[in-house]
Amino acid sequence: MSDLAAFRRAAHAAVDWVGDYLAGIERHPVFPRVRPGEIRARLPAHPPETAESWDTILGDLDRVVLPGITHWQSPMFFGYFPANASGPAILGDLISSGLGVQAMMWATSPAATELETHVLDWMVDLLALPDRFRSTGRGGGVIQDTASSASLVAMLAARERKTGFETNRTGLKGTLTAYSSSQAHSSIEKAAGIAGIGREHLRLVAVDQAYAMRAGALEEAIRADLAAGHTPFFVCATVGTTSSTAIDPVRAIGEICRRYGLWLHVDAAHAGSAAVCPEFRWIHEGLELADSYCFNPHKWLLTNFDCDCFYVADRAALIETLSIRPEYLRNQPTESGAVFDYRDWGIALGRRFRALKLWFVIRAYGAEGLRKHVRNGVALAQEFAGWVKTDSRFELCAPVPLNLVCFRLKAGDEANERLRDALNASGRMYLIHTRLDGKVVLRMAIGGTYTERRHVERAWVLIRETAAGLPRLG
Amino acid sequence: MSDLAAFRRAAHAAVDWVGDYLAGIERHPVFPRVRPGEIRARLPAHPPETAESWDTILGDLDRVVLPGITHWQSPMFFGYFPANASGPAILGDLISSGLGVQAMMWATSPAATELETHVLDWMVDLLALPDRFRSTGRGGGVIQDTASSASLVAMLAARERKTGFETNRTGLKGTLTAYSSSQAHSSIEKAAGIAGIGREHLRLVAVDQAYAMRAGALEEAIRADLAAGHTPFFVCATVGTTSSTAIDPVRAIGEICRRYGLWLHVDAAHAGSAAVCPEFRWIHEGLELADSYCFNPHKWLLTNFDCDCFYVADRAALIETLSIRPEYLRNQPTESGAVFDYRDWGIALGRRFRALKLWFVIRAYGAEGLRKHVRNGVALAQEFAGWVKTDSRFELCAPVPLNLVCFRLKAGDEANERLRDALNASGRMYLIHTRLDGKVVLRMAIGGTYTERRHVERAWVLIRETAAGLPRLG
Numbered sequence: 001m002s003d004l005a006a007f008r009r010a011a012h013a014a015v016d017w018v019g020d021y022l023a024g025i026e027r028h029p030v031f032p033r034v035r036p037g038e039i040r041a042r043l044p045a046h047p048p049e050t051a052e053s054w055d056t057i058l059g060d061l062d063r064v065v066l067p068g069i070t071h072w073q074s075p076m077f078f079g080y081f082p083a084n085a086s087g088p089a090i091l092g093d094l095i096s097s098g099l100g101v102q103a104m105m106w107a108t109s110p111a112a113t114e115l116e117t118h119v120l121d122w123m124v125d126l127l128a129l130p131d132r133f134r135s136t137g138r139g140g141g142v143i144q145d146t147a148s149s150a151s152l153v154a155m156l157a158a159r160e161r162k163t164g165f166e167t168n169r170t171g172l173k174g175t176l177t178a179y180s181s182s183q184a185h186s187s188i189e190k191a192a193g194i195a196g197i198g199r200e201h202l203r204l205v206a207v208d209q210a211y212a213m214r215a216g217a218l219e220e221a222i223r224a225d226l227a228a229g230h231t232p233f234f235v236c237a238t239v240g241t242t243s244s245t246a247i248d249p250v251r252a253i254g255e256i257c258r259r260y261g262l263w264l265h266v267d268a269a270h271a272g273s274a275a276v277c278p279e280f281r282w283i284h285e286g287l288e289l290a291d292s293y294c295f296n297p298h299k300w301l302l303t304n305f306d307c308d309c310f311y312v313a314d315r316a317a318l319i320e321t322l323s324i325r326p327e328y329l330r331n332q333p334t335e336s337g338a339v340f341d342y343r344d345w346g347i348a349l350g351r352r353f354r355a356l357k358l359w360f361v362i363r364a365y366g367a368e369g370l371r372k373h374v375r376n377g378v379a380l381a382q383e384f385a386g387w388v389k390t391d392s393r394f395e396l397c398a399p400v401p402l403n404l405v406c407f408r409l410k411a412g413d414e415a416n417e418r419l420r421d422a423l424n425a426s427g428r429m430y431l432i433h434t435r436l437d438g439k440v441v442l443r444m445a446i447g448g449t450y451t452e453r454r455h456v457e458r459a460w461v462l463i464r465e466t467a468a469g470l471p472r473l474g
Numbered sequence: 475m476s477d478l479a480a481f482r483r484a485a486h487a488a489v490d491w492v493g494d495y496l497a498g499i500e501r502h503p504v505f506p507r508v509r510p511g512e513i514r515a516r517l518p519a520h521p522p523e524t525a526e527s528w529d530t531i532l533g534d535l536d537r538v539v540l541p542g543i544t545h546w547q548s549p550m551f552f553g554y555f556p557a558n559a560s561g562p563a564i565l566g567d568l569i570s571s572g573l574g575v576q577a578m579m580w581a582t583s584p585a586a587t588e589l590e591t592h593v594l595d596w597m598v599d600l601l602a603l604p605d606r607f608r609s610t611g612r613g614g615g616v617i618q619d620t621a622s623s624a625s626l627v628a629m630l631a632a633r634e635r636k637t638g639f640e641t642n643r644t645g646l647k648g649t650l651t652a653y654s655s656s657q658a659h660s661s662i663e664k665a666a667g668i669a670g671i672g673r674e675h676l677r678l679v680a681v682d683q684a685y686a687m688r689a690g691a692l693e694e695a696i697r698a699d700l701a702a703g704h705t706p707f708f709v710c711a712t713v714g715t716t717s718s719t720a721i722d723p724v725r726a727i728g729e730i731c732r733r734y735g736l737w738l739h740v741d742a743a744h745a746g747s748a749a750v751c752p753e754f755r756w757i758h759e760g761l762e763l764a765d766s767y768c769f770n771p772h773k774w775l776l777t778n779f780d781c782d783c784f785y786v787a788d789r790a791a792l793i794e795t796l797s798i799r800p801e802y803l804r805n806q807p808t809e810s811g812a813v814f815d816y817r818d819w820g821i822a823l824g825r826r827f828r829a830l831k832l833w834f835v836i837r838a839y840g841a842e843g844l845r846k847h848v849r850n851g852v853a854l855a856q857e858f859a860g861w862v863k864t865d866s867r868f869e870l871c872a873p874v875p876l877n878l879v880c881f882r883l884k885a886g887d888e889a890n891e892r893l894r895d896a897l898n899a900s901g902r903m904y905l906i907h908t909r910l911d912g913k914v915v916l917r918m919a920i921g922g923t924y925t926e927r928r929h930v931e932r933a934w935v936l937i938r939e940t941a942a943g944l945p946r947l948g
Contacts, residue, residue, distance in 0.1 A: 004497050007561035011489040014565045018572030019482045032584060036812040039588040047596040050840040057562075057837050061569065065830075068585025073574045080582075080802075083824075085574030087481035088531075091488045093571040095535065097778050098492030100547045100559030108554075110506055111542025114513040122521040145619060146822040156668060171672025172646040186800040187823055193795075194630060194821065196670015198645025242802055298824070304571050305824055321667075326660040328554075328716055328908040328917070338510040347668065347821065348620040349661055350557075350772070350779055356539075363531050366524040434802040443802070 010054040017058060018090070022073065029427025030074045032067055039068040075448055075455040076429040081270040082447040086302040088364035092357025093304055103351040106339035107331045113340055116143055116355035119362065123309055126367055127275035130288040133311035141311045142345040143354045147269035148187035150294035150310040153322065153346055155191045155234050157312070158263030158291070160321040162233035168321060172196045177225040179203045180236040181213035183246055185267060188236045210399050211246035211436065213237065219256050234263045239283050240271025243434040244398035244406045251286025258289060266293045269308070273300040274378070274402050276370045300447050302373060303361045307354055319344045377403035377447030380456045384444060387460050393467060397441045405444040406436060409467060413440040422466045429459050484528040491532060492564070496547065503901025504548045506541055513542040549922055549929040550903040555744040556921040560776040562838035566831025567778055577825040580813035581805045587814055590617055590829035593836065597783055600841055601749035604762040607785035615785045616819040617828045621743035622661035624768035624784040627796065627820055629665045629708050631786070632737030634795040636707035642795060646670045651699045653677045654710040655687035657720055659741060662710045684873050685720035685910065687711065693730050708737045713757050714745025717908040718872035718880045721745070721757050728763025740764045743782070747774040748852070748876050750844045774921045776847060777835045781828055793818045851877035851921030854930045858918060861934050867941060871915045879918040880910060883941060887914040896940045903933050
């Protein structure tokens, strides 16, 4: 494939492979029937000495790879949260790969940087986010790989702002304390470890019956730390927790953050996309009090992983925290201050041209198309929740504000684990569990690119029938 | 593009666009002639309400994007280090986007994890890396986005090993000190800030005349820190510095690390790829003393960004540092301990299926093809260095062990800056500068996917002619 004619032939074949895969996706078991090590065993122990043909390589996709794929794009995949891929996003990625440019600085590809800034401002329009996140003021947006990275850099900027940008320079001193609800994503705790704060210094604040943070408990925790001589510096509020899409009270939390001088980061990784629809924008109530915010179009907004949109209200604090200027990265546009250099907005120096796929998605669907996709997921989840209520063997375990239904068999943890395992082993659908109030709960996350009503209906039939067939539990 | 037939049509058009772009790449100015803000000004202020056609979108690539692209894939691009894209890698990315799976845990797509483990073991073969980095022993490899992230996680694992895995839990106490040469990549200093160590506690060790770390100076610095009551914990040795591809003496550094109980990370981001050729494997002499190692196939080994191969000798230390196990990520294969969950090997939870492109590249080129590509870059750089020596206006500024030539006009810094600016403004080639011993030096990095001898010859003609045309400097 060293010449471009060969590339074209191979590329057209690859496109057809992807088209065929997506068209036939329902033929595969959603979760693959492989044991650990089985895929590796099909691969040669050592790399080839000479080139192999494209036909051989493409053929191995079917022979070696597909039998070991968990089909996230299947309309019967209801695990985790959706990982929306879509035609325009796939092609945005393709063209980004073909261009092969770096988006680390303005000078390394001006269009990559300016399109990123611009499309992230478009997202402020689309989600009706607070104006302070726009690049045209003191804020701005940037694409991170994941919400894990976004939360980490938010925590770092918060750490630096609180310590006068001294920790970065001279190392951590004393005890800084951070806060999230007990339902916050594990990446917040991981970030506290990475940043040198210590995982124990992330206080897991109690939640209410809807699994949302109790603002009163947050304030008590901050006061207790202050009384102990610690330095509270950071709160992560979650809009749509991973376990149950609980929505923390952002305004109340934000007011506390203002009162005590803490950085407020709002993690809306999954749920944020819902705000393309006016009727769901209540989830962001109070967001104008936040210092930073993120949501992932790569979850529920038809844009391939990776694409986390991360916003800050004061970009200077972020840049001051993460910038470093060796000689070999100096250039006139950077020195002029007239441009953004996104390497100073995240961990990695090198960066892909990811704005392209987001631009393609927004244009190919339009605001209208994006709203339709979100509404479809929410409507199906609401309908599914209604079905659960009609079956006396089951119960709902949390409010269903959006597109995730947490439910369980009343028969106990073991019954739910067996039900999950039997459904997943059938290959006909896939879901995972979580724990709420210590109980095993099944999570039905709806919103795949190709998921229609008939798939959710079929899932409910499978769940009911499988539950009926479970051996009676002691 | 909501149906698959429309996707196929659009995708074939996108493939042809990429093919045409690469075929015609030499027609574009290598560095674009745009002012800050010019690209944004061509974009609508607000996102579209309704869907736009694929033809319109694709047309805007030519109208809006291309005029603002720095053409990293141009054979006349000699800036930074190469960012090799290639046909097989582009198609690996495409198919990864089409599959749309997550490689964060074994269970989220077994083939993605197992192929990653396997291909990273293949890389141990290809580069003849120490056996301790193989997954079949206590070590193993993982794909990170960049060497910045790889160095950060290496530093974190080192921090934890030194502090009995307590910093992660209870926060940093006391002064930990890290070491690299004064020529190490800026990401090491950035990592020291992120990890809470403090940038000032990264000691920049003096280099010799070839810009390689002086092992004696390293030992002195460690002793001084010990005497001051600090805790030395981490050394980053560089194999191929960014400024001049200087090669630190890994064995001597490794022996010091063993003596004082420090973690040795070896950053071979650019140069490591050279080790596919037996004649260049001397660059890794002593690597069996390293605790971790990384190199970037996305620089010089024909694999699109992002693809950094990161290895550890003791994966348990890395996993202990970065793992976190919320309920919703629990699953039987993970609990069994029989599988790798790569989310525990890096910062981000979500992960793309990047092994696919690396697998494609290795197979489509074979070891033979990879060696040919590296040898081509080195041979052209050696030839270019020979030409520089024959022109008395110029001087070489550093040894040329591989594919980077550091050279300058003897006429002084301003002359070199003017030469660089004139060359880049011509649009006919692109290079950047660095500073060595305080002097402005031009860097000619050779090794692009499409760079042939005629391109390097043309560049040398351009450089000589442009230098001749510079106004005499006062």
